Amino acid sequence: MKARAYATTAATQPLAPFTVDRRDVGPNDVLIEIIASGICHSDIHQARSEWGPAKYPMVPGHEIVGKVTQVGANVKRLKVGDMAGVGCMVDSCRTCHPCAHGDEQFCEKTPAWTYNGTEMDRTTPTYGGYSTHIVVTEHFVVKVPAGLDPFAAAPVLCAGVTTFSPLQEWGCKKGDQVAVVGLGGLGHMAVKLAAAMGAEVTLLSTSLSKQADAKRLGAANFELSTDKATFRKLARRFDLIIDTVSAEHDYNAYLNLLRPRGAMVVVGVPPKPSPVAAFSLIGGNRRLAGSSIGNMKQTQDVLDFCAQHQFGADVEVIKAGDINVAYERMVKNDVKYRFVIDAKTF
Secondary structure, eight states, X not given: OEEEXXXXXXXXXXXXXXXXXXXXXXXXXEEEEEEEEEEOHHHHHHHTTBTBOOOSSBOOOOOEEEEEEEEOTTOOSOXXXXXXXXXXXXXXXXXXXXXXXXXXXXXTTOOEXXXXXXXXXXXXXXXXXXXXXXXXXXXXXXXXXXXXXXXXXXXXXXHHHXXXXXXXXXXXXXXXXXXXXXXXXXXXXXXXXXXXTTOEEEEEESOGGGHHHHHHHTOSEEEETTOHXXXXXXXXXXXXXXXXXXXXXXXXXXXXXXXXXXXXXXOSOOSXXXXXXXXXXXXXXXXXXXXXSOOHXXXXXXXXXXXXXXOOOOEEEEOGGGHHHHHHHHHTTOSSSEEEEEGGGO
């Protein structure tokens, strides 16, 4: 079928109306009529070929929520009429060691990313959620629980699972001291999720203007990371730090805020390597870790968790014709905290 979409044809070109040929629904596939499609900062990086060579034409978008309108004969979990979501992946080999252990995002043959990639045949290009429809194999489609607004739910498919995954993996629980570094698309979800898990959350930011929002989102404390006194005051305070910042910053300073055996998990991507002193880790058996999106189980888990606690992302809903303006605003950090496209406007 043909689906309306928005695409860019080169790194220097704006996004514009485009037509996508979606494949026929196979026995294991689900056809989704898209309602909401979030705009992730990685969409901008890839559309502008800032993360290496990109595939054009490119239809970005990996925060997708919509209604199931057709299912293949072998589909068991989903039915027509269900609300469903698609995140960063649309397939993997499902036979390698990571896939067999439920970590599809680390597929040894490389997952089929939702856009700027290919299907597992390594020939057919993938086109993302800036579109009216998408066809995805059932394993990579999650159920969106009743009660979650589709526009607030869409960013949970990336920003939500990217911060939920390390919180879950490192056992965030009631009474823990958790710091979140940066309050953007990722950071605002990290604050909400950690607070809902019962942790006492401290938001570390370079901007005092973020203080009120940090408290509103669930942070018990706010500290300025531009003040050197902050790092003396908070030394050895935290069990876990979720670092969402993609600008250059000193990892060592933050590692010294950890309690013995505490962990700092990096989910932001600074443009240059960040030096780490051995004593920042050795002193207290501290751990510095990374976390990449999440697997399919975690993607379902975070949606269920958000539904249980009755929240999604903070979003600004836009029309498709405003995508390029939204990109420029995101580059200037002028969004609270995720743009989501109304798919009716494609």
